Amino acid sequence: MFVVVGVTGGIAAYKAVQLVRLLVQEGHEVHVVPTDDALRFVGLPTWEAISRNPVTTSVHDDVPKVRHVALGQAADLVIVAPATANTLAKMAAGLADDLLGTTLLATTAPVVVAPAMHTEMWRHKATVANLTTLRARGVHVIGPEDGELTGGDRGPGRMSEPDAILGAAYGALAAGDLAGLRVVVSAGGTREPIDPVRYLGNRSSGRQGVAVALAAAGRGADVLLVAANIDSGVLAAASAHPRVRIATVTTTAQLQAAMEDAAPERDVVVMAAAVADYRVADVADRKLTKEDAAGPGRTLELVENPDILAGLVAARRDGQTVVGFAAETPDEGETLVDRGRRKRARKGVDLLAVNEVGWGIGFERDDNALVVIDAADRIAAEAHGTKREVAEALWDAILAARGS
């Protein structure tokens, strides 16, 4: 997950260091946005070292990357810890006079705040009113705890402990329009062995399928991600997500077994994996060498693989939605949408997500463009942008097709 941690100017900032550390240890991509005041308590090098990402407080840094809104847009989750009375007031008013303010206004991700302040400030009517406003807007509030405060006094105002904040953050993620939905997503590309060291494969990185899985989990679904030959770096955020379980497979036969095993208990089945159409008829036990070839060339006999999607469609149960992907290189005389319509009908899927591929388009890139065709041959969604943005549009189309 992409997590933004806002840190504001309270002594509890030192405890936020541990929170950032926990998030990084769990495999999340963490960006810390301190206020200027927060840096008087814990310095910038600490945040950069712990988060392993550059840190800035100013909306005027990194302007070409529109950093003042980019962090908020990319975030799956924003945590503000500690949240001072001042920051809570600014949030309630919607002020955006620093990078944390703009980030909070630009995000649609769940926001969790962990207030920390002296008891008098916590109980002040202004703070109480600000918290009421923020809660009404869906902001999740964790703590503060009752206990000893920095001045030696006691009362509510201590920031919650980092592991409690993390638990609250995961809880906040559970609320979403896919909550309660059980989904299985295949991603990556299958590999068919030729001999113990070689295989037939394809260029699918798995990024789009992983984005589909993460988008679903981010919206509250319970996700099984069947990952075929995906780099651990691409899988990192999914591995860390509490609602994503990963099953790894290599060959088409393994992918088929995993999907057929999972599908009966899943409400939505998304086949985003690039499946090898053929496998090698006789896989060699030993490494093939040029010496044991009959002549200057070599012929490999291939046999057709089963169409996994066709099997899933045939076994589809009531209330289940089956979604296919099609990577197409457009032909002269036929649009991508027309090809998509024909393929959707042939495959019998509820929805088909079509994307254009070619040398340098579609694969191994961070952005993508998709057209989603529904069972009535309508364009249910058309999206281009990051793979995550495209994935969100696909889930909107899936929800619409399910009539919810």
Ligand code: C5P
């Ligand atoms: O026919 P085509 O390979 O373009 O169809 C792509 C869709 O079918 C994808 O959703 C892919 O995961 C699925 N597929 C499959 N089994 C195969 C080949 C493709 O499930 N053997």
